[in-house]
Amino acid sequence: MDGDLRGLLPDDAQTRQEPKLMHPFKNFQLNNAIFAAIWLVFLAAVLVQVYLGAGYSARDKVWMTACVAVFSAFYFWAFGSMESHPSGWSQFSRAMLRWAVLLVIALASVPVIKTGVISYAPYLAAMLGFSVPWRKSLPIVAATGVVGTLAVWFVAPEDLGWSSLVLFATPFLLVAVGVFSQYDVSRYQLQHELDLAQQRENIATDVHDLLGHSLTVINLKSEVARRALHNNAEQAEKELKEIAELSRLALAEVRATVTQMRTPTFAGEVQGARRALETKGITAHLPERLTPAGEHETVFSWCLRELTTNVVRHSGANTCWVSVNADKLQVTDDGSGFSTDTVQNREGGLAGLRERVEAAGGRLIVRREHGLTRVLITMSGDSELMRDGAVVQEASE
Known part of the structure; x- marks a missing residue:
């Protein structure tokens, strides 16, 4: 319908309707954002290293503070808006957009902290692990780990041991946790849908049985009343009264049965x-x-x-x-x-x-x-x- 109406609107009206990116906090899931943002506290270790470590200038400290702040703010918004923004996008597309933006912000820290940039890897893994199926998230997380490991090997081979832990062990663990989390939600949704399907099937069976029996009896009595109409008026009147009573009873039973569909679980x-x-x-x-x-x-x-x-x-x-x-x-x-x-x-x-x-x-x-x-x-x-x-x-x- 939107496509049909769009051609009837003036250009300025179309312009006002088009941009759906203008409402980034519409249907924002605050609980999801808070749960994800709790783990950002571990990025404080990066700032502590820069503020207390030797060889970092004031400019480096300001730049790293800005990078961590922007990364944290976007990470908070990314989880809270995953289900709704941008409108019309698939879940995988939304997750990849957020992952790419976070990766760019993380890479902006490289001039200051060099190989320490791998501290962002678990957050990138969590963005995909909790949002998309593991068949799509795991290859990306693994590829990120391989590329990061190669970069560390060329730049600082002595850091290869601990960097492998940060690039592989923690991200893979987060993907596994995300898989179980998504499975749990899917199980509840599937159970709810199965309950609704079973309820509809039961109601359909009940309505079929009620109407099948009632309409059969009504049809038989109507035939008897038709034949008796000219020869036995009293019997015809009796049959018609029973038909009326039976139809009212059947209607009441159908209403009572259908009402069960509106009864919440x-x-x-x-x-x-x-x-x-x-x-x-x-x-x-x-x-x-x-x-x-x-x-x-x-x-x-x-x-x-x-x-x-x-x-x-x-x-x-x-x-x-x-x-x-x-x-x-x-x-x-x-x-x-x-x-x-x-x-x-x-x-x-x-x-x-x-x-x-x-x-x-x-x-x-x-x-x-x-x-x-x-x-x-x-x-x-x-x-x-x-x-x-x-x-x-x-x-x-």
């Missing part, structure tokens, strides 16, 4: 909550995505969806914690919070959720203390709050 809602919170830039502490919610899965799924949606839309929170066990679900955030009086008077956004929980035999409890809002769903009558990651924050305060 807890594992699916955990995935949805993670995506929504991270997209909003809220740090999410969630249970494992396949954590079973037991016999209360349906009500816990609806509650998790509604409560995390409220956190995303209205709380202004920076962090959200979700805890769950067989009988309780608790969502905690450090945002602005709900008005307890409003919730209790059923005038707030949680009124409908409270009614759903109470209809299922549970209770919804809202508490606001120490700058944290906790919403507890309890199905056992136990109103004691659960321990979650927010307890650590309260203790520190």
Whole structure:
């Protein structure tokens, strides 16, 4: 559709729509960026060597500080924007673009630190190892190691031992960790898709069985009513009434069956909550995505969806914690919070959720203390709050 509309737009409108590179922080995954940036602390050793080592001028120190700062900033952005920028690119293309830019920044350090530039190798390996399949990342990482080793051998053969460790052992280890990380994510996604496929198949079978039986009976009774219409009006009227009753019953059963397709699963809602919170830039502490919610899965799924949606839309929170066990679900955030009086008077956004929980035999409890809002769903009558990651924050305060 975009291609069709583009020809109808004036040139200036087309120009405004074209550049998708103008939003580098759109859908930025802050958690991914922070997790990757933690390891940048090891680059401090390079700066320490330059600042404290002999033979480095003030100009060298300024240049290396700039190189490390630019490398770190781009590395942080690269992981956070990997899933969204540039728009329309494949994952491999995005990863290679970032890898190439990081390589150029690293090579800019060569005039100052010479063979010490290999300190950047693990970060280049991590960029590919955590982003693309190992069949594509491993050859590039291996080729980088070979080229780096040859360069060290020609320039400073005495450094060949420790440089081989940095160029091969650590990068290969990071690729292996990246493979397991990607496998774990793929496994959860595949399991979720299999669950949805199984659910659709079950519903299709149920609808087929319901309609097959009901329509067969309706067809038979319609034929009987047609034959009796002129000879036995009472029997025809009776058959028509049964047809009407049977059709209403079949319609109700089909609606009830199809409604199951709209019933969320807890594992699916955990995935949805993670995506929504991270997209909003809220740090999410969630249970494992396949954590079973037991016999209360349906009500816990609806509650998790509604409560995390409220956190995303209205709380202004920076962090959200979700805890769950067989009988309780608790969502905690450090945002602005709900008005307890409003919730209790059923005038707030949680009124409908409270009614759903109470209809299922549970209770919804809202508490606001120490700058944290906790919403507890309890199905056992136990109103004691659960321990979650927010307890650590309260203790520190």
